[in-house]
Amino acid sequence: MRVALLVTCVNDAMFPDVGKATVRLLRRLGVDVEFPAAQTCCGQPMVNTGYLDEAVPAVRRFVEAFEGYDAVVTPSGSCAGSARHQQGLVAARAGDDALASAVERTSPLVHELSEFLVDVLGVTDVGAYFPHTVTYHPTCHSLRMLGVGDKPRRLLESVRGLRLRELPAAAECCGFGGTFAVKNADTSVAMGSDKARHVRDTGAEVLVAGDSSCLMHIGGLLSRQRAGVRTMHLAEVLAATEDRAEALR
Amino acid sequence: MSRTFVGMPAFPEAARAALGDTRLRHNLAHATGTIRAKRARVVEEVDGWEDLRVAGAAVKDRALHGLDEHLLTLERTLTEAGATVHWARDAAEACAVVARVAKDHDAREVVKVKSMATQEIGLEEALAAEGVAAWETDLAELIVQLGEDLPSHILVPAIHKGRAEIREIFLRRMAAAGRPAPDDLTDEPAVLAAAAREHLREKFLRARVAVSGANFAVAETGTLVVVESEGNGRMCLTLPEVLVSVVGIEKVVPTWAELDPLLRLLPRSSTGERMNPYTSSWSGVTPGDGPQEVHVVLLDNGRTRALADEVGRQALRCIRCSACLNVCPVYERVGGHAYGSVYPGPIGAILNPLLHGPGDPRDDALPYASSLCGACFEVCPVRIDIPEVLVHLRTQVVDAHRDDPVPKPEALAMRGTGWAFGDASRLGLAEKASGLAGRVLGRLGRSALPGGRRAAGRLPGPGAAWTGARDLPAPPAESFRDWWARTDGGRTEEDRLEEGRAGEGPAVRGRTEADDEPGGAR
Numbered sequence: 001m002r003v004a005l006l007v008t009c010v011n012d013a014m015f016p017d018v019g020k021a022t023v024r025l026l027r028r029l030g031v032d033v034e035f036p037a038a039q040t041c042c043g044q045p046m047v048n049t050g051y052l053d054e055a056v057p058a059v060r061r062f063v064e065a066f067e068g069y070d071a072v073v074t075p076s077g078s079c080a081g082s083a084r085h086q087q088g089l090v091a092a093r094a095g096d097d098a099l100a101s102a103v104e105r106t107s108p109l110v111h112e113l114s115e116f117l118v119d120v121l122g123v124t125d126v127g128a129y130f131p132h133t134v135t136y137h138p139t140c141h142s143l144r145m146l147g148v149g150d151k152p153r154r155l156l157e158s159v160r161g162l163r164l165r166e167l168p169a170a171a172e173c174c175g176f177g178g179t180f181a182v183k184n185a186d187t188s189v190a191m192g193s194d195k196a197r198h199v200r201d202t203g204a205e206v207l208v209a210g211d212s213s214c215l216m217h218i219g220g221l222l223s224r225q226r227a228g229v230r231t232m233h234l235a236e237v238l239a240a241t242e243d244r245a246e247a248l249r
Numbered sequence: 250m251s252r253t254f255v256g257m258p259a260f261p262e263a264a265r266a267a268l269g270d271t272r273l274r275h276n277l278a279h280a281t282g283t284i285r286a287k288r289a290r291v292v293e294e295v296d297g298w299e300d301l302r303v304a305g306a307a308v309k310d311r312a313l314h315g316l317d318e319h320l321l322t323l324e325r326t327l328t329e330a331g332a333t334v335h336w337a338r339d340a341a342e343a344c345a346v347v348a349r350v351a352k353d354h355d356a357r358e359v360v361k362v363k364s365m366a367t368q369e370i371g372l373e374e375a376l377a378a379e380g381v382a383a384w385e386t387d388l389a390e391l392i393v394q395l396g397e398d399l400p401s402h403i404l405v406p407a408i409h410k411g412r413a414e415i416r417e418i419f420l421r422r423m424a425a426a427g428r429p430a431p432d433d434l435t436d437e438p439a440v441l442a443a444a445a446r447e448h449l450r451e452k453f454l455r456a457r458v459a460v461s462g463a464n465f466a467v468a469e470t471g472t473l474v475v476v477e478s479e480g481n482g483r484m485c486l487t488l489p490e491v492l493v494s495v496v497g498i499e500k501v502v503p504t505w506a507e508l509d510p511l512l513r514l515l516p517r518s519s520t521g522e523r524m525n526p527y528t529s530s531w532s533g534v535t536p537g538d539g540p541q542e543v544h545v546v547l548l549d550n551g552r553t554r555a556l557a558d559e560v561g562r563q564a565l566r567c568i569r570c571s572a573c574l575n576v577c578p579v580y581e582r583v584g585g586h587a588y589g590s591v592y593p594g595p596i597g598a599i600l601n602p603l604l605h606g607p608g609d610p611r612d613d614a615l616p617y618a619s620s621l622c623g624a625c626f627e628v629c630p631v632r633i634d635i636p637e638v639l640v641h642l643r644t645q646v647v648d649a650h651r652d653d654p655v656p657k658p659e660a661l662a663m664r665g666t667g668w669a670f671g672d673a674s675r676l677g678l679a680e681k682a683s684g685l686a687g688r689v690l691g692r693l694g695r696s697a698l699p700g701g702r703r704a705a706g707r708l709p710g711p712g713a714a715w716t717g718a719r720d721l722p723a724p725p726a727e728s729f730r731d732w733w734a735r736t737d738g739g740r741t742e743e744d745r746l747e748e749g750r751a752g753e754g755p756a757v758r759g760r761t762e763a764d765d766e767p768g769g770a771r
Binding site: 007009011012013014015016019020023024034035037038039040041043045046047048049050051052053054055056057058060061065086089140141144145171172173175176177178179180181182183184185186187188189190191192216217219220221222223224228229230231 | 261268582583618640645647663664666667669670671679680698704719721725727728729732738
């Protein structure tokens with residue numbers, strides 16, 4: 001099986017450690033993941049702001065980069081959702097039948113990380129070791145667009161040493177919402193403050209989620225509050241082992 | 250507060266002001282939390298809720314697909330049943346019909362059943378201009394009316410008010426509108442309701458003309474249906490001699506049998522009850538029983554415009570239950586007034602632009618008043634994919650500005666981003682520039698994030714919208730793609746790590762984004 005990593009533009013440019021952790025985790029599980037260097041972005045930032053024409057080049061690069069693979073794995077529920085549910089819109093807008101059929105071929109191959117691990121590889125115990133108290137925020141697009149259900153939770157529960165605390169009002173949006181975070185910054189921050197409060201109430205040391213962008217928002221609030229809680233991507237927690245615990249140094 | 254949404258600022262600014270209203274936020278968090286929990290309980294207990302949603306959506310879709318024919322059928326059945334049917338293209342035409350009927354009967358006042366359509370057309374103000382007082386008889390609408398306030402929720406228009414405020418409104422304002430509140434009025438809900446009942450009773454008994462909307466209009470039988478909780482609607486629909494109902498054309502249901510899923514979906518989704526206390530239905534005039542003169546105003550007011558929108562037309566399935574408001578994290582924090590319409594929340598964010606079309610800055614801001622979290626779609630009893638419509642409407646807003654002589658900064662930024670994403674080498678260059686900027690920002694920012702990574706500090710310009718309240722990591726020195734190219738996907742790095750371990754020397758870490766930072770990795 002040829003597996004490609006969709007690292008996502010946010011991880012590529014801002015959180016490369018999340019991409020590295022995903023690679024390390026997948027190799028440990030015997031997947032020789034490839035990184036198609038032609039990839040750029042799924043197109044979501046433009047689509048969700050209403051700029052469909054501007055998303056066309058990104059979607060073209062996307063299908064070119066990932067065509068021919070058996071599976072595409074990505075450490076982002078949001079980008080997986082965009083690839084599976086929005087790229088068709090962009091192709092239709094471009095009026096390009098070849099692009100539309102390419103999207104139809106590639107988009108079903110895209111799996112969010114927890115889906116790939118549980119559904120494709122069939123594992124919940126990935127052999128991770130992470131002796132910390134964590135809480136988990138199920139990001140909106142993982143939860144409601146992809147319907148990943150309890151897969152991330154099952155993965156976390158199998159991590160040795162990890163103590164999982166229940167996050168109150170977990171299913172409620174953190175307020176990131178892409179450009180919503182700056183176009184409606186006040187409302188976004190109000191939502192995020194409540195999320196940060198719930199996170200703090202758990203007493204967890206680490207907030208875990210499957211989307212770096214949501215973590216950047218909640219983590220940015222927690223950090224500004226000097227809350228003493230850090231954020232980590234699910235991939236980073238699952239990549240941690242006794243030998244390689246440096247993710248949380 | 251003035252009794253009009255006209256002249257209010259667009260959503261981001263209105264929301265900013267609302268967010269500072271602590272009482273509003275406390276009341277809303279409590280009220281929406283309570284209704285949410287009730288709804289969840291009664292939906293949970295229904296086997297096949299999803300099938301019911303699908304059935305409800307299918308009924309509304311059938312009605313909308315053949316709307317022209319169903320409306321003509323409705324006109325015929327209503328007329329045969331003794332009602333007079335009026336067609337209204339817009340708010341002004343609809344208001345004029347109601348005013349004419351009131352005047353024909355020399356009525357100086359009418360009693361009103363709670364109705365979104367009459368709120369939408371500004372009926373109360375239009376009648377007042379003609380010297381006709383329109384009294385709201387729904388408890389929450391009465392509170393809003395007496396308080397010279399605006400509704401902030403579709404189902405619970407006074408959701409933003411606490412009981413102490415309601416007591417004060419009753420004490421100060423009831424006397425001018427009719428029977429005054431008793432001097433010993435407390436803020437106990439039962440006491441407040443009793444005062445409203447006394448106040449309203451004399452209006453019910455005196456009024457000769459009533460105005461209502463309708464939840465459903467059955468084409469097959471010429472029957473209008475009103476679903477309510479308090480019984481005030483039943484009073485208005487049965488006591489006065491004349492009844493005028495203003496009904497949006499999308500309220501048509503083809504057959505009586507098709508009411509079934511809708512009447513089961515609505516109460517559980519709206520008030521969180523298994524069944525609503527009062528369901529009234531009437532077909533025209535029944536001699537010797539109830540109003541002897543019945544008018545029905547079929548209202549377009551933008552609905553055919555919405556129907557013509559292939560993606561947006563699903564919004565016309567809406568049965569005004571408010572479940573989307575109650576689960577919306579944005580609505581819960583800013584309240585209804587910030588949306589600048591009688592239709593607030595997620596449904597308002599799509600319905601207003603669909604009814605009006607792009608162009609008004611306030612309507613254009615509404616599709617962006619959402620984080621696209623999808624909670625609204627999850628609870629919608631008729632499966633309106635609100636996030637899908639929001640994104641669709643954002644596209645319309647952007648497209649309406651494509652020929653602007655001076656593009657907005659956002660449009661330029663999106664063009665630039667789209668261009669960079671059009672080629673990996675362009676993106677790689679942008680990332681290298683960002684890495685350099687990150688070094689500068691990290692040095693300037695001076696503070697470190699948990700885990701040791703440098704923060705970018707406070708950004709100027711549009712970046713301030715982020716860093717005003719949130720830390721931001723400085724961009725890393727090396728992007729993922731550069732790391733992959735440099736280390737052969739991390740393979741050379743792992744080799745060095747292994748060598749280091751074998752020699753029991755200090756592990757040689759690969760170069761990471763945090764290498765030049767104290768404290769290690771992210």
